[in-house]
Amino acid sequence: MKHLLFAAGVLCATEAVAETPVLTVYTYDSFVSDWGPGPSVEKAFEEVCSCDLQFVGAGDGAALLARLKLEGARTKADVVLGLDTSLTAQAAETGLFAEHGQSPVVDVPNPFGEPGTWSDQHFLPYDWGFLAFVHDKTKLAEPPKSFEELAASETKIVIQDPRSSTPGLGLMLWVKALYGDKAGDMWGALADNIVTVTPGWSEAYGLFLEGEADMVLSYTTSPDYHRIAEEDDSKAAALFDRHYMQIEVAGKLAGTDQPELADRFLQFMLSDAFQGIIPTTNWMYPAVTPSTGMPEGFASPLGQEQAVLLPPEDVPGMRDQALAEWRAALSQ
Structure with a gap:
């Protein structure tokens, strides 16, 4: 009987793991390092998503796009985090990214439009x-x-x-x-x-x-x-x-099999829970200033x-x- 109970427990645990959705996010190596934002972001998102967030380090930022081009529609990525505006036009031309459907209000200085606006329909900023x-x-x-x-x-x-x-x-x-x-x-x-x-x-x-x-x-x-x-x-x-x-951005892959979860991650990315992690882990300015403000001693940005x-x-x-x-x- 003990053996049967043990086997039943293992089966239930296996089924639970199998039912947990996985969100795969490609990013750059320093983001997922022990001292980078990755570990804290993973913990914070998993507390609210009932999912398994898996970051995959893929070299530096520009190497992410090269990897995506190589993998094409076969990519396992659901979200890519770590491109910047010098790569977004080239990335959008691949046809691999879906529109995010959001109109966020951000604190990123915008030389191309009204302050606080964000017009790119494929990519959302997370720091700068x-x-x-x-x-x-x-x-x-x-x-x-x-x-x-x-x-x-x-x-x-x-x-x-x-x-x-x-x-x-x-x-x-x-x-x-x-x-x-x-x-x-x-x-x-x-x-x-x-x-x-x-x-x-x-x-x-x-x-x-x-x-x-x-x-x-x-x-x-x-x-x-x-x-x-x-x-x-x-x-x-x-x-x-x-x-x-430099404005760093993230985008959802058009071929993701977790589109709703990817959307949730992009929404989470602009929340206090994510943005509050950025200043003292990625050491950049957050796209949306956290409600707690910037850490004491953090330098003011240069003027536009x-x-x-x-x-x-x-x-x-x-x-x-x-x-x-x-x-x-x-x-x-």
């Missing part, structure tokens, strides 16, 4: 920030204040590959937006400053922390992590006149007049030329 070169104040007291000053200096930097990394792509577009037809010349001038180009942000920042370079391409908010989490005020962002603004952000539909046409200039300059 400004790219910047981060340095150690104890080792580099007077950082360059422009790309020209950087190129003229002996400052060594680590950057990310624009073909696999959204920060790397953002840097390439930042230079292109500022220098236009002269962007190739600027990359040629910067080539001697570049120690290495890494596939993603995590590798680049790790090399910087190990002392392999004077500065690393990251975000104006990166020093907040060291100051708040580590009580270390030695890191700072070198401020230029203008900085590329300092933002460089290209309309998403303009990026595909600019990207190929910018990438050719980048590759030519760095291969010499």
Whole structure:
């Protein structure tokens, strides 16, 4: 009888697990790291969804789109979280994403419309920030204040590959937006400053922390992590006149077999429960400011007049030329 009861219990448990819906979310590696937002987001969403939320790390942000293109309609992803507005036009053209059907009010500065509005029908924002070169104040007291000053200096930097990394792509577009037809010349001038180009942000920042370079391409908010989490005020962002603004987004796959659950996740993503996790785990500005406000010590964002952000539909046409200039300059 005990054996029969045990077998019945195992069967019931197995059926319960089988009936639990699974939502698969592709994202970038740092999001799912122990110190990233992933673990806290997973716990918070599973408390309200009666589901199994499974994050799948897929390299850096730009690598997500490459993986989706490779998998096509066969992808196991229900949601992709970690693209940004430099990739959304290209992502929408694949036909792999469904419209989200929401009209959220967000706190993301919007250079393309009225503040607080969001018009992209395929992708919703979850955080944003400004790219910047981060340095150690104890080792580099007077950082360059422009790309020209950087190129003229002996400052060594680590950057990310624009073909696999959204920060790397953002840097390439930042230079292109500022220098236009002269962007190739600027990359040629910067080539001697570049120690290495890494596939993603995590590798680049790790090399910087190990002392392999004077500065690393990251975000104006990166020093907040060291100051708040580590009580270390030695890191700072070198401020230029203008900085590329990155808006990170998520979207639902058209072929998902969990469309309602995917919609619930996107709605949850803009709630206090998710947005309150972002500042001190992803170290970016939340798309919707939590009701509790921002953490004490978190730096105020740069002004919109300092933002460089290209309309998403303009990026595909600019990207190929910018990438050719980048590759030519760095291969010499």
